[in-house]
Amino acid sequence: MSEAAPEVPLVDLAAQRRRLEGRIEAAVAAVLDHGQFVLGPEVGRFEEQLAGVGGVAHAVGCSSGTDALLLALLAWGAGTGDAVFVPAFTFAATAEVVALVGATPVFVDVRADTFTIDPASLAGAIEWAPAAGLRPVGIITVDLFGQPADYGEIEDVAAAAGLWVLADAAQSLGATFAGRPVGSLATATATSFFPGKPLGCYGDGGAVLTDDAQLAERLRSLRAHGQGASRFDHVRIGLNARLDTVQAAVLLAKLDIFDDERVDRQAVADRYGERLAGAVTVPSVRSGTTSAWACYTVLTPHRDRLTGALRRTRIASAVYYPKPLHHQPAFRGFPTAPQGLPVSERLAGEVLSLPVHPYLDVPTQHRVVDAVWAAAGSAP
Ligand SMILES: Cc1ncc(COP(=O)(O)O)c(C=O)c1O
Incomplete structure (x- = not known):
C-alpha cells in the first residue's frame, strides 16, 4: 500500500x-x-x-x-x-x-x-x-x-x-x-x-x-x-x-521576501527550542551566530520510534544524513583524521530533521511538537 x-x-x-x-x-x-x-x-x-x-x-x-x-x-x-x-x-x-x-x-x-x-x-x-x-x-x-x-x-x-x-x-x-x-x-x-x-x-x-x-x-x-x-x-x-x-x-x-522568510524561520526555530527541549536534544546555536534554519535537526536515540510516530500523524521528517561519508562505498578509500570520526558516526544514527519553513503556522507546529512528545512518552 x-x-x-x-x-x-x-x-x-x-x-x-x-x-x-x-x-x-x-x-x-x-x-x-x-x-x-x-x-x-x-x-x-x-x-x-x-x-x-x-x-x-x-x-x-x-x-x-x-x-x-x-x-x-x-x-x-x-x-x-x-x-x-x-x-x-x-x-x-x-x-x-x-x-x-x-x-x-x-x-x-x-x-x-x-x-x-x-x-x-x-x-x-x-x-x-x-x-x-x-x-x-x-x-x-x-x-x-x-x-x-x-x-x-x-x-x-x-x-x-x-x-x-x-x-x-x-x-x-x-x-x-x-x-x-x-x-x-x-x-x-x-x-x-x-x-x-x-x-x-x-x-x-x-x-x-x-x-x-x-x-x-x-x-x-x-x-x-x-x-x-x-x-x-x-x-x-x-x-x-x-x-x-x-x-x-x-x-x-x-x-524580495528572503529577509522576511529568514525572520519567520527563526520564529519557528525559537518555538521548537522552547517546546521540544526535554523530549529530544534540540539544536544549539553558538552565541554571536545565527542560523538560516535550512533544517531543524534534533537528536534522539529513539529515532525509529519518532519517525514512525510522525509518519502515522502525516508529518514529514528526514534523516540528513544516515551515513557519514567515510562509510559510503564511493568514499571508503579516502583518509580520515588520525583521532577517528566518533561524533560523525554517532550523529548519523541519531539525527532527525523536522518541518521548518516560514509558512509553518503555530497550530500546525504544535501538532509536530505534540507528536514528538507523544513518541518520547510524555506530554509537553
Ligand atoms: C552541504 C551541501 N553541499 C552541497 C550541496 C550541493 O548543492 P546542489 O544540490 O545545488 O548541487 C548540498 C545540497 O544539498 C548541500 O546540502
Whole structure:
C-alpha cells in the first residue's frame, strides 16, 4: 500500500508561491518574452543583489551548489597530491568535488553541539597529511543545517597552515557569524539554490561569492568553457556551468521576501527550542551566530520510534544524513583524521530533521511538537 503524502511537509514551496502572488510567473514570462535564456540580464541583476546579501563584491551564478564548489576548486587549481580537509558528516557533494578534480578529500570530525567541522580534529588531520604524502592546500567548511561553522577558530588553523578556506554554504545563505553575513566568512563561499534551500529556485542553481576580483573573473571564465575576452577565445579548460536566466528570474522574485522568510524561520526555530527541549536534544546555536534554519535537526536515540510516530500523524521528517561519508562505498578509500570520526558516526544514527519553513503556522507546529512528545512518552 502506498503511503499517503504528508500533511505537514518539511518545506512548503506552494505556500511561498501563493505569497508571491504571480510575481514568479511574471518574472519567468519576461524571460520568455526577451528570449535571452543563457546569461540574460536577470543573471547579472541577481548576482549583484546576491553579492549584497553576502556582503561581498562579487557573486558568480552557476548551475548548482555542487558546481559552485567544483568551480572554486578548479579556480584554485586543486589536483593530484593535494589534501583538502572536509567534514565527514555532510552531503556527498562537499567531498565529491575534491575527488573529481583529482585531489584527496581527508575526512575530519564535527562538533557534537553544532555539527560543524571540529577545529581540533582539523588541526590533527592537517598535521598528519604530509606523512601520508599529501600536500595540505585547503579546507571546505560546511554550515550544516544553516549554522555557520566556527570561522574564528578555523581561520586560525587555516592561517597557521597556509590553507585557503572554501565555505560550503549550500544550507546557510542568510545566516551570520560574529555579525558578518555568510558569503563574507571565507575566501570563497559556495551556495545552492536547490528548491528546498533557504533561497531556492525551480530547478538547479548555485553561486560562488567572493571579495577577490581575480577569482571572480576566473570563475566567470570557468563556468563558460574557459572563455577569455570573447566567446570563441578559450584561455583555460572550463565547463558549462552557467545559471539559467529563468532560474535567475525566479530567484530575483524570491529575494524580495528572503529577509522576511529568514525572520519567520527563526520564529519557528525559537518555538521548537522552547517546546521540544526535554523530549529530544534540540539544536544549539553558538552565541554571536545565527542560523538560516535550512533544517531543524534534533537528536534522539529513539529515532525509529519518532519517525514512525510522525509518519502515522502525516508529518514529514528526514534523516540528513544516515551515513557519514567515510562509510559510503564511493568514499571508503579516502583518509580520515588520525583521532577517528566518533561524533560523525554517532550523529548519523541519531539525527532527525523536522518541518521548518516560514509558512509553518503555530497550530500546525504544535501538532509536530505534540507528536514528538507523544513518541518520547510524555506530554509537553
Ligand atoms: C552541504 C551541501 N553541499 C552541497 C550541496 C550541493 O548543492 P546542489 O544540490 O545545488 O548541487 C548540498 C545540497 O544539498 C548541500 O546540502
